[in-house]
Amino acid sequence: MKKQQIKVSTANGRNRRQFLKTSGLAIAGSGLLVACFDDKELYGNDGPFDLGGGDLGVLNYAYALEQLEAEFYIKVLNGTYWSGAAEEEQTILQDLYNHEINHRDFFKTALNANFDADVVLPTLEFDFSSVDFNDRDSVLSTAQLLEDTGVKAYNGAGKIIETGAYLVIAGKIVSVEARHAAAIRSIRGGDMDDFKLFAGDDAVDPATGLDGAEDPSVILAAAGGFIVTEFTANKLP
Amino acid sequence: MSIIKLLEDFTTDKLTTEPSSRRQMFGSMGSLGKKAAMAAIPFGLAASTSKAKAATTASAMQTYPNSSLQLALVLEYIEADFYAKALDSGVLSNYPKAEAIYMQISKHETAHVNLLKGALGDAAFDAPEFDFTAGGNFDPFGDDGTNDAIAYQQLLILAQAFEDTGVRAYKGQATNLMNDPGLLTVALQIHSVEARHASEIRRLRGIKGWITGDERGMGVPPIAQPVYIHEDNTTHGGVDVTTLGDGSPFSFESSTEAYDEPLTSDDAGAIAALFLQN
Known part of the structure; x- marks a missing residue:
């Protein structure tokens, strides 16, 4: 290729x-x-900083979401739930930590390579006070929320992307987010004997077999509770 | 779309009463062998020998989303048929967790078939007959006397291959759908569901839900390696992500797991062709 x-x-x-x-x-x-x-x-x-429109806007948007996920898993690996978790759960969460930090730094590098520094989203500050990183259920339910949100965000952002190469890269990442979401859901599903939760009817429409797709405005409103640094997305739908 | 032409020919040959007109359409190529050879012709060349040959540039552009959706339909037909037969085989009766997972996936794949047939309209085609032994390499439904424990492992291996292929194939078609935002979004919404399926099947097999390097995973025979070709790529948009920093997030393993790679139409079609009845 x-x-x-x-x-x-x-x-x-x-x-x-x-x-x-x-x-x-x-x-x-x-x-x-x-x-x-x-x-x-x-x-x-x-x-406040505005993400911008078109490819720049989508890349900044993705960078914001990856910063959020990376920061979450950094905190997970510093919590007592993770340090005492079963081996399988430890491994999965460590993998997710690795992948999300990699994604975050990829977007930071790609943005700075292609755009002026002053239109690249700065490092964001987050507030995870609603999450108890010493509690398994709190960590896993938040991980599920973040991964499902990531999937819906990338699925909804695809149509805004103007350059094919960026669309392919977003595609390379979103399927990994979906793999993550399924793994976290699968573990939580196992707790409740719900073996279909990995792609549960709450995430995948049972009539159409389609995953979610949401516009940035919807996603940012939903994730806003975790984000301290103010920014706007006035040029994105 | 070489694989599509092959399928169209197989299915239409059975239905049509006018073999001569079919022959005319394909010129002097009448034998199955030549049709099979067409499956190896790159996308663009195959299209130029088909009905699209006389099309204007504008309408040729319009066939692009259709060929992408037709490739998707082939893959969804394979998956839908596979999961239905798996659930019907009895192999899963001793594995209630797997059975529940297969039921959920089967529901989605059947919905995807219906969705794609609806989107394609007249450009849709009927499901061909599939050979899930892949020429005698597998016996996933225990039809040939393979015991359930082994058949079960083969069911999981095939499901993994189909789902990982699906993820890569949809990803490979995304840029062909950029002119139709509605279709692109639907394709992405299917793409991520395939990835959810892939993750779960892989974990059910005891391996990670994500792909490390271009590894097939334990127990998967070399015949499935085309599913994982180039999955070990670490460079995206000119950025080698292993060079972005130190530590575990930037290891080769993490860097390949964190990104799934697209598959071309030809490569996806070649994988589908392994399961065509001949």
């Missing part, structure tokens, strides 16, 4: 920035420039 290249042209943003820098206007008074150019992200104005 021909190797996909993630590098895409971001000429507009870069050119404008370079133009403004060389012309010295960038330092002159950003308020005026913002008004003139309507390009707020470039100058980090007072409003």
Whole structure:
């Protein structure tokens, strides 16, 4: 197979920035420039960071979700539930920790390689005070929620992606999120003798056999409880 | 879509009363052997020998989602038929957990078949006959006297191969559906369900729900290796994810597990062809 290249042209943003820098206007008074150019992200104005639209918006969105998942599993591996968990559960959660950190750092690298640093989502702060990392059920139910949410998020974001190479990469990741979701669900299902929970009727529509797909606005509203750092997704559906 | 042409030919040959018109359509290629050879022709070439030959550029573009959905329909037919026969075989009667899992998966695969047939309309085709022994390599339903314990293991191995193939095949078609956001979303919604299935079947077999390197997993014979070819890729969009940092998240194992790879139409079709009745 021909190797996909993630590098895409971001000429507009870069050119404008370079133009403004060389012309010295960038330092002159950003308020005026913002008004003139309507390009707020470039100058980090007072409003919260916006994810942006199109490919940039989706990549920032995915980066936000992967940061959330990675931070969650870092906390899981520091909790007493994990350190005393059965071997199978320990292994699964450690794998999920590995995969989500890898995803997070992939998006950080890919974004910075293709876009100006000031339009790349910064490192977010999270609040997991609603989760008891010393409690098995609290950890596993939150893991299920996050993995199912990840699946719905990527499934819903596919149609926003403009570049085929990015769509393929999102596809490479979403199926792994779905594998995770099924594994966590399978463990929880085993507890309750529900052997169909890995792809339960609550996640996969039994009439159509379809998984969920949601727009970023729905996902971010649902995940918002965990996210402290304010940002907006005004250019995404 | 070489495999599709092969299937169409098999199924239509049985139904049509006008063999001469079929022959005309395929030119001088009349023998089954030549039809089978067509299955190995790359996607674009096969399309150019079919009805699409005379199509305008615009309508040729429109056949793209159809060929993607037809490949999906073949794979869903295989899965739906496989799980129905597995549940019917009695092999699972001593394995209630597996039986429950197969029932849930069977429900989804049947729904996927119906969904794809509906989406394809006139471009849909009937299910061909499948050979789940793959030319005598397996006896998953115990039809040939294989005892239930061994047949059970073969049922799981085949299910794993079908589900992991399904995940990769849908992923490989995603870019062909970009012009139709509705279809793309539906394909993605099926894709992630296949991944849920794959994870569960793999774990039922005692291996990880995700694919490490290009490993088939214990007990899976080499004939299934095409299902895992190139799964050991660590470079995505020019970024080698093993170089992103130190420690366990960036090991070769983690880096390959964290990303599933797409499969081309040809590679997916070749896997499907292993289970065609001949």
